Amino acid sequence: xxxLDKILKFISVILVYISATCxxxxxxxxxxxVFLKYAINLPIPGTAEVVAYYYMVAAVFLPLPYVExxxxxxxxxxxxxxxxxxxxxxxxxxxYLGQLxxxxxxxxxxxxDSIESFARQDFVEGLIQVYTWPARFFLPFGFSLAALVTxxxxxxxxxxxxxxxxxxxxxxxxxDRPIQEPV
Numbered sequence: 001x002x003x004l005d006k007i008l009k010f011i012s013v014i015l016v017y018i019s020a021t022c023x024x025x026x027x028x029x030x031x032x033x034v035f036l037k038y039a040i041n042l043p044i045p046g047t048a049e050v051v052a053y054y055y056m057v058a059a060v061f062l063p064l065p066y067v068e069x070x071x072x073x074x075x076x077x078x079x080x081x082x083x084x085x086x087x088x089x090x091x092x093x094x095x096y097l098g099q100l101x102x103x104x105x106x107x108x109x110x111x112x113d114s115i116e117s118f119a120r121q122d123f124v125e126g127l128i129q130v131y132t133w134p135a136r137f138f139l140p141f142g143f144s145l146a147a148l149v150t151x152x153x154x155x156x157x158x159x160x161x162x163x164x165x166x167x168x169x170x171x172x173x174x175x176d177r178p179i180q181e182p183v
Contacts, residue, residue, distance in 0.1 A: 001155055005069075008149055012066035015142070019062045026055035045127035053124065053132045061138050065145035068153075071167060085164075092157055092167055100150045107143035114140055 029047060037043035067073060080091055114136040122133045156166040 001152070001159065004152055008065065008145070008152060009069050011145065012063075012069045012149075015062040015145070016066045019059050022055045022058040022062075026051055026059070029055070043127075046130045049124050049126050049130040049132075053130065054135045057135045057138050061142035064142040065149050068146045068149040089157060089163065092163075093154065096150055096154050096157065100147055100154065103143050103147035103150060107140045107147055110136070110143060111140035 029044065030051060033044040033047040080088055083091065114133070117133040117136045120133070121131065122136070123129050123131045153166060157163045160166065
């Protein structure tokens, strides 16, 4: 289980770097397009399409496993923290089972959509033709890895004595900064 956790963390970090690269590329692409459009009246064809169908999709869906591996989702723990250990385990199990169903349904449907898009060789026509089907595979990939992280969390809940440590927000990778009082 620890080995799977390390592998998923490694893959998740790589996907975050890919997502960050897409964001940087998007910034450079759009800035270059605007500069060339207004400086010499020569915009880069397909900028809007590439931004909408590649950069933005990668920036949103590839980091999903990283959010899950760090337990960075939204928690509403008003009742959870006041419950006993058995109730907390039951709540966590139900929550992760619902999350797993959600991720698996999304992975399945987006995979079907991606395969259909690939079969049709989907593209958008602008100033140039931009194929959109490759970016469709970002979604099932991100959802599937998030589902794997959720399965890992379920195994950790059932198999570990210190299961609550695995569910806590992982702030170990956050820089230690003292909280400064407002002046």
